[in-house]
Amino acid sequence: MIRIQQIMRTNVDQTPLPDSIGELTLISHILPGQVEAETRYQVTNQAGQKVGEVLGRDLLYLSQTLRQLELGEIIDTIEDGVIVVDATGRICFENEAYSRITGVPMRKTIGRDMHQIEPDALLLKVLKTGQPAARKRHLIKSVQKYVSMRMFPIWRDGAVAGAYSVFRDVTELRRLGREVERVTQVAEELTSQLDAAFSRFQMIGQDPRFRTLLTRAVTAARTDATVLIRGENGVGKEGFAKLIHQASLRRNKPMITVNCAAIPETLIESELFGYEEGSFTGARKGGKLGKFELAQGGTLFLDEIGDMPLLMQSKLLRVLQEGEIEKLGREENIPVDVRIIAATNQPLEELVAQKKFRADLYYRLNVISLAVPPLRERRDDILPLANHFLEEYNQRYGKKAVLSRDAGQLLLECDWPGNVRQLRNCIESAVILCGGLELTPADLTLETPEAPRAVSGGGSPPPAGPLREATLQFERQLIRSTLERCGGDVELAARQLEISRRTLYRKLSDKIDTSAEFVTS
């Protein structure tokens, strides 16, 4: 609908003048007899201030043209439903969309009195009061469809001459809205379950160095300072990151982990910063949220930071300095409020010297540094950790196993090249495999400090004897060295050997029966 607003001239002085027309007046409401061609009409806003002026000639032209045009045809092509009633409430116009949305054919309604069809219709109220009305969500019961509608009176010569309603089918939108609500609730539920698991998470350790680290971590957690956690694989770097997040004010927001070594160089930018829909060929519909956005308000844990490509290091540095991310396909930057914790098992200082790691990023990350010692340097922690894992896996597998004195002794003697992760895996497989109530040395799958060197050194002579025995021996060696390489992680070892976890366990238990040499010192 064309309003005066659209054709007036602007930038005139602000003095209100008589004979003014409201800027929102519809052109189609102006009758030819009311307008003089050569008069300049003042246009005012709702406060009565003059905001423009318009020539009567322009108004006449437009109002006449609108009348001459067959508006019905145009209105028929629009997607929204339109229905018009005259002053008596008789339906005098409907467009095609009206019938399509309501499912009522035009012949059943056109010309009929709305008072009879639907005496409570809101449109009749608009007709009676002369006041526009709107409903965001209205159910048309007969067809079970939801519409959003706006209704207006039609004024002629100072009286209401009719009313019309424009409405839109929002059934699909409503369904999608509900789906979003449902998915959000599921996500909230899962998050709270995760939170519960997260808050049960404990860092076990009584070694004095380890306890000092815990205190430092909890103290750092109260600030937003960046933390760099160092240490061998499996020492508990991610555990420290979780602990810091849990002890911080950000604990009710997400902690998102990114393993920088596991993402191909070409994908790391879109993983971290995301992209907008259509920003490149093959971009996902709806775009993609980057990890920074997912961690908004929370913590982003950048694991294996030493493996981050140099170009990405520069981009990360910029984000840390500016607190904003540049998202592919989006013009304006997005502010992010994310606490960064990074971890690495690499000597970052050496990487800096070799120009493989940016010095400025190194200093930016290394505000608080936590160096987690390997398990072999804190032997006091071995038994408490073993008992903690034992309790966890007893619960998971419905067992009641306890650690025998000999098994405990064996655990204390091991060097744990795979650190706490290896110990955890060792206890898990022992709980699964043990037949009785006590975990004995034979239940433990672990390497003695000497054995791996003999096996994985590559120099061991080929086994002698019958083929079957030699094959078994070779298999034993292969399993042993693979397990060693995988830090005792049975699942990973099974994957590398391309056999199922169950087969690996079976082979391990065969070995326990037949080859004491493999499991005991």
Ligand SMILES: Nc1ncnc2c1ncn2[C@@H]1O[C@H](COP(=O)(O)OP(=O)(O)OP(=O)(O)O)[C@@H](O)[C@H]1O
């Ligand atoms: N002090 C601890 N108390 C309880 N569990 C621990 C402790 N340290 C490590 N763990 C457990 O050991 C496993 C390995 O720990 P984590 O993943 O934190 O090590 P990481 O140093 O991050 O390893 P990687 O370098 O391979 O990423 C996890 O299952 C973790 O829960």
